[in-house]
Amino acid sequence: MIKCEHLTSLHPVAAHTPEGCEECLRTGMPWVHLRLCLICDHVSCCDISPGRHATKHSHDTHHPVVASFEPGEQWAWCYLDQAEVDVPERALPDLRG
DSSP states (O other): OOOOGGGGGOOOOOOSOTTSOHHHHHHTOOOSOEEEESSSOOEEEOTTSSSOHHHHHHHHHOOOEEEEOSTTOOOEEETTTTEEEOOOGGGGGGSOO
């Protein structure tokens, strides 16, 4: 994995809607996998979900890093670097790993 400079601006966050993608819950749209924005507490769906809300959230807010919010998974993705990055230790308690 690469060293990502965008990880330095992260803050520990607790999921705002741990039950699912905020936009999908609002519209009744289904999702496949969930992502947690590591800048704010936004929970959204992955790019194989119909809404692709995690990517939209990143583009709209300029929040570059999300982590998997799936049970048992511990990985993160930086949209700016287009690369998988390590989940910072301070964010691990907020994941469902």
